[in-house]
Amino acid sequence: MWNYSEKVKEHFFDPKNSGAVAAANAIGEVGSISCGDALRLTLKVNPETEVIEDAGFQTFGCGSAIASSSALTEIIKGKTLDEALTVTNQDIADFLDGLPPEKMHCSVMGREALQAAVANYRGEEWKDDHEEGALICKCFAIDEVMIEETIISNNLRTVEEVTNYTKAGGGCSSCHEGIEGVLTRVLAEKGEAFVPAGIGGAVAAPASAPVKTAASAGTSVGGSLLKRIRIIESVLDKLRPALQADGGDVELAEVDGKTIYVHLTGACSGCQMAAMTLGGIQQQLIEALGEFVKVLPDTEMPVAVEA
Amino acid sequence: MSDIYLDNNATTQVDPAVVEEMLPFFTEQFGNPSSLHCFGNQVGHALKRARKQVQRLLGAEFESEIIFTSCGSESDSTAILSALRAQPERREIITTVVEHPAVLNLCEHLETEGYTVHKLEVDNRGRLDIGAYQSLLSDRVAVVSVMWANNETGTLFPVEKMAEMAHEAGVMFHTDAVQAVGKIPMDLENSAIHMLSVSGHKLHAPKGVGVLYLKRGTRFRPLLRGGHQERGRRAGTENVASIVGLGKAAELALGAMAFENSEVKAMRDHLEQGILEAVPNCFVAGDPDNRLPNTASIAFEYIEGEAILLLLNKVGIAASSGSACTSGSLEPSHVMRAMGIPYTAAHGTVRFSLSRYNTMDEMERVIAEVPSIVAKLRKLSPYWGEAGPLEDPEQAFSPVYA
Ligand SMILES: Cc1ncc(COP(=O)(O)O)c(C=O)c1O
Numbered sequence: 001m002w003n004y005s006e007k008v009k010e011h012f013f014d015p016k017n018s019g020a021v022a023a024a025n026a027i028g029e030v031g032s033i034s035c036g037d038a039l040r041l042t043l044k045v046n047p048e049t050e051v052i053e054d055a056g057f058q059t060f061g062c063g064s065a066i067a068s069s070s071a072l073t074e075i076i077k078g079k080t081l082d083e084a085l086t087v088t089n090q091d092i093a094d095f096l097d098g099l100p101p102e103k104m105h106c107s108v109m110g111r112e113a114l115q116a117a118v119a120n121y122r123g124e125e126w127k128d129d130h131e132e133g134a135l136i137c138k139c140f141a142i143d144e145v146m147i148e149e150t151i152i153s154n155n156l157r158t159v160e161e162v163t164n165y166t167k168a169g170g171g172c173s174s175c176h177e178g179i180e181g182v183l184t185r186v187l188a189e190k191g192e193a194f195v196p197a198g199i200g201g202a203v204a205a206p207a208s209a210p211v212k213t214a215a216s217a218g219t220s221v222g223g224s225l226l227k228r229i230r231i232i233e234s235v236l237d238k239l240r241p242a243l244q245a246d247g248g249d250v251e252l253a254e255v256d257g258k259t260i261y262v263h264l265t266g267a268c269s270g271c272q273m274a275a276m277t278l279g280g281i282q283q284q285l286i287e288a289l290g291e292f293v294k295v296l297p298d299t300e301m302p303v304a305v306e307a
Numbered sequence: 308m309s310d311i312y313l314d315n316n317a318t319t320q321v322d323p324a325v326v327e328e329m330l331p332f333f334t335e336q337f338g339n340p341s342s343l344h345c346f347g348n349q350v351g352h353a354l355k356r357a358r359k360q361v362q363r364l365l366g367a368e369f370e371s372e373i374i375f376t377s378c379g380s381e382s383d384s385t386a387i388l389s390a391l392r393a394q395p396e397r398r399e400i401i402t403t404v405v406e407h408p409a410v411l412n413l414c415e416h417l418e419t420e421g422y423t424v425h426k427l428e429v430d431n432r433g434r435l436d437i438g439a440y441q442s443l444l445s446d447r448v449a450v451v452s453v454m455w456a457n458n459e460t461g462t463l464f465p466v467e468k469m470a471e472m473a474h475e476a477g478v479m480f481h482t483d484a485v486q487a488v489g490k491i492p493m494d495l496e497n498s499a500i501h502m503l504s505v506s507g508h509k510l511h512a513p514k515g516v517g518v519l520y521l522k523r524g525t526r527f528r529p530l531l532r533g534g535h536q537e538r539g540r541r542a543g544t545e546n547v548a549s550i551v552g553l554g555k556a557a558e559l560a561l562g563a564m565a566f567e568n569s570e571v572k573a574m575r576d577h578l579e580q581g582i583l584e585a586v587p588n589c590f591v592a593g594d595p596d597n598r599l600p601n602t603a604s605i606a607f608e609y610i611e612g613e614a615i616l617l618l619l620n621k622v623g624i625a626a627s628s629g630s631a632c633t634s635g636s637l638e639p640s641h642v643m644r645a646m647g648i649p650y651t652a653a654h655g656t657v658r659f660s661l662s663r664y665n666t667m668d669e670m671e672r673v674i675a676e677v678p679s680i681v682a683k684l685r686k687l688s689p690y691w692g693e694a695g696p697l698e699d700p701e702q703a704f705s706p707v708y709a
Pocket residue numbers: 316317377378379380381407409454456457458483485486506507508515516517
């Protein structure tokens with residue numbers, strides 16, 4: 001059975017705010033019965049202050065879908081609509097002390113229900129822009145749709161590139177067959193063939209090697225290093241507000257050739273979403289620098305060997 | 308009160324008598340059965356006895372038709388891949404849409420290697436169309452692989468008849484009988500079945516041991532080549548303790564066959580009736596007239612299976628579901644969908660699978676617990692109103708991107 005946190009169990013066995021709110025003036029309905037998840041969120045919003053005075057949920061779904069719905073209503077009660085809209089799916093997951101990767105979509109559904117309810121209150125139309133596919137990489141909770149889209153929009157051809165862009169495959173590597181499958185299919189649609197890059201299974205480099213390249217990279221990239229760092233800093237500056245809104249932050253830690261180490265803090269560090277965050281930063285950096293770079297957390301920085 | 312285990316199609320408790328038979332083979336009887344000295348020799352005798360015990364349970368003609376493997380999945384893979392390798396000119400496979408992943412995923416993989424896989428559809432009770440099957444049999448087909456009993460619903464397929472049809476068409480026939488062996492009587496000697504898969508842990512033997520039955524004379528290509536174990540048909544030093552355990556379990560299963568088909572069946576029927584009477588909007592999935600004696604698959608409408616299981620677990624009842632959420636995929640069970648069960652019910656299917664260790668008292672307890680669990684979840688469901696399902700529920704609640 002799933003490794004649910006105590007908090008998830010608590011909110012599943014004894015959900016808060018279940019049922020529809022009487023005299024609700026904001027209703028959000030999201031989910032998909034074919035996927036086994038559906039949620040109706042009803043809110044009572046004070047028209048003067050836009051404060052959510054009451055929230056209720058009705059959910060068709062598994063344990064974590066019910067717990068996520070319960071958590072969502074607890075989080076948003078008493079907030080204004082604008083405040084509530086800053087709640088991310090990660091906030092919902094964090095409130096529950098984390099969700100298994102296969103279940104992160106339950107928290108996404110919670111956030112979407114909220115957006116749909118606010119749109120409904122404001123008389124806007126809410127359109128779901130996210131599609132979910134079969135989970136391919138369990139280590140980083142990356143699904144098929146995300147991998148496919150990243151392959152298409154970045155013209156990726158190898159598993160390694162997919163890992164660099166999405167993180168998928170960067171952990172235990174057991175999903176590489178699945179990633180190859182997506183690559184084969186997407187490339188075939190473009191009339192290309194997937195060519196595996198060797199037999200895989202690289203031998204871990206000796207611990208001292210990266211340090212040497214760190215030193216040499218600094219010199220070999222030479223004059224452009226300062227320029228690159230400026231570009232990197234400006235990209236991070238642009239991304240910072242979004243991260244801070246989630247209670248986190250990012251700092252540049254080290255540039256080692258094509259590998260850029262960053263220091264994630266606050267809500268971003270250590271959470272399951274750190275991988276996603278890093279993937280996002282990496283994409284932005286690749287675009288800004290016009291070259292391929294890899295972004296890693298500074299915790300993965302090679303430790304300098306005493307000479 | 309002790310917990311109630313109703314998930315015997317997933318795995319079973321190893322019978323204490325089986326454990327007892329096994330123990331000496333971890334300690335004093337540790338020899339390699341291939342060795343000449345007396346350490347090995349006795350172990351060799353134990354393997355022979357186990358082979359005989361399995362032979363009897365299956366009603367096989369010869370004990371050499373029993374090949375010990377590491378699990379049901381290995382037996383399935385060995386059978387299908389052997390048929391393909393032995394007849395390279397034949398590029399088609401016939402199977403069904405409701406097979407276990409051990410067969411289905413292999414076949415889907417073989418499709419990517421250029422094989423044509425015909426998957427027989429089922430009707431709303433999970434039954435096959437034999438006419439459609441007949442029309443697919445040809446000399447292009449290397450193997451037919453059809454399960455004897457479905458693991459989710461317990462529905463039985465007429466494999467003996469289908470094997471005869473295959474035999475007449477000159478096509479090899481394999482059946483995944485992992486759920487059927489030990490629960491229904493078998494007489495393979497008088498059947499046209501060429502290959503049959505068994506898994507120990509479904510019949511009170513340990514996990515990690517299985518059998519491939521291979522009818523004498525059937526063309527065969529091993530999956531594992533190497534040593535001469537299992538007459539060169541499955542290399543690798545034998546998992547002696549587990550094989551001995553499987554032998555004992557086979558003997559016990561043969562002895563309990565009548566009990567399984569009377570007492571266990573009566574408990575299952577009682578449980579099913581009790582739940583159907585006490586809970587509105589639920590129904591039996593599969594073919595109630597033609598199924599394993601131990602399995603009840605009940606679809607509870609408008610709620611989701613994993614949520615039901617978690618609440619059952621809380622009151623000490625272990626069952627399982629074909630729900631998507633327990634497997635990590637989003638689609639509900641392929642078996643439920645193949646039968647055309649609507650999504651609002653397919654997600655809420657719960658499988659209760661019994662064994663000879665269950666009691667009527669336990670059934671009463673389950674019947675007493677289920678209604679309130681279902682009611683609690685329906686109260687949370689957007690498809691459920693004050694007193695029952697909303698009128699035209701899928702219409703009344705149709706969220707964005709449904
Ligand atoms: C019908 C069927 N086939 C094959 C298997 C796989 O058996 P094993 O777990 O021994 O590999 C199972 C077990 O879940 C099963 O139910």
